[in-house]
Amino acid sequence: MAITNVQTLPKEADHGGIGHNKPPVEIEAKAAFDELVDADPKLRTRINQFIVPVKSDDGQEIPFINRVxxxxxxxxxxxxxxxxxxxxxxxxxxxxxxEAKQPYLDGGRIVDAEKNALFAPLSDLKAAIEGKQSAYVRDRENARRKREAEEQAKAAKIERERQEAAAKAEADRLAAIEAGKPAPEPEPEPEPTPAYVAPVEKKKEPVRGYDGTVASTTMVKVPTVTDYAAAFAMVQSNAKVKEAIDKAVASLVKAGITEIPGVTITEEAKVVNR
Structure with missing residues (x-):
């Protein structure tokens, strides 16, 4: 059943909403974080000694790392x-x-749950409708291709029968000559069956919904990998493929596998501070 009417959602009045008299969230969140950091009066000092450069006698700024x-x-x-x-x-x-972020995380989860309760069924319905649209245009295209294939097969059959009849007539004529009989008058050879040419279909105009929404059809190429080795040979130079390989190899080495074709494994010293 087609949809015949969808009510336009009324525009809500512009109210401040809950907490409209509170400070902006970026100010409130920063203040909460600063308050927690400053709960230990020495923490800021300890942090600053590492991240704030000191000035030398000649006024140059020296980062902490330069003093290590x-x-x-x-x-x-x-x-x-x-x-x-x-x-x-x-x-x-x-x-x-x-601690500062937790209330916002909790609030975000609540808002996400409310959003999903409304959004998910609409998303599923949208996908289902679009699935029906895709199935229709896919069936329509398959039917067109089937018609073209049948017409091509029909034209090919007619041409094959014409050629077979011409070959038989020629064989009968040669056999009669060889037997000393009058050669039969050759029948007029029918014109060759022209190769089937698919009609140029008129470009389908976009279909418009009752509210002006446009549904158009486009052809997209959908890849299906049938030979991963051959496909990999084509994409192995891609940066993302190399990154994925590096990660996969690193996970194998971490798991204790040390014999990997095409991989050289070396040992490097690493400091562990406890």
Whole structure:
């Protein structure tokens, strides 16, 4: 049954809504985060000593990393202590971030659930209708192709029968001559059957809905991989394919597999600060 009428949704009055007198969310969220970070009065100072450059006697700014020298076992241990301090700051920042963000996450989940309750059935219905549209135009195109194939086969059959009849008549004539009999008068050879040429279909005009919505048809190419090895040979230079291979190989190595064709595995020293 076709849809005959859809009511236009009324435009709601412009009200401030719940919490319209609250500060903007970006200000409120930042204030909540800052409050949690500043709950430890020393945290900002410790963070700043790592991220704020210090000035040298000649006024040049020196980033903290420039003051870290790892040239001996002793300085290696000192760097480990520094990393531990930085990690402590990061842990506290993450804790503040999680706590400040949680109310917004909870609210977001509630809004997502409400949105999905309304959106999902509409999305499913839209997909179902579009599926019926696609099935119709697909069947229409398949029927057209079938008609063309049948007409081509019919024309080919007629031409084949014509050629077979001409060949038989010629064979009968030659046989009569060989037997010393009067050769039969050759029948006028029918004109060759012209090859079937599919009619040029008139371009289908877009179909308009009752409210002016346009439904048009287009042909799209849909790939189906039938030989992954051959397909891979075609796309192996693609950057995303290489990235996927690197990740897959790394996961195999992490799992303990060390014999992988085409892969060289080496050992590198890595520092672990505990």
């Amino acid at each position: 020298k790892v040239t001996s076992e002793e300085s290696l241990g000192m760097a480990a202590s520094t990393v531990k301090q930085i990690r402590t700051c990061m842990t506290m920042i993450n804790a503040a971030h999680k």
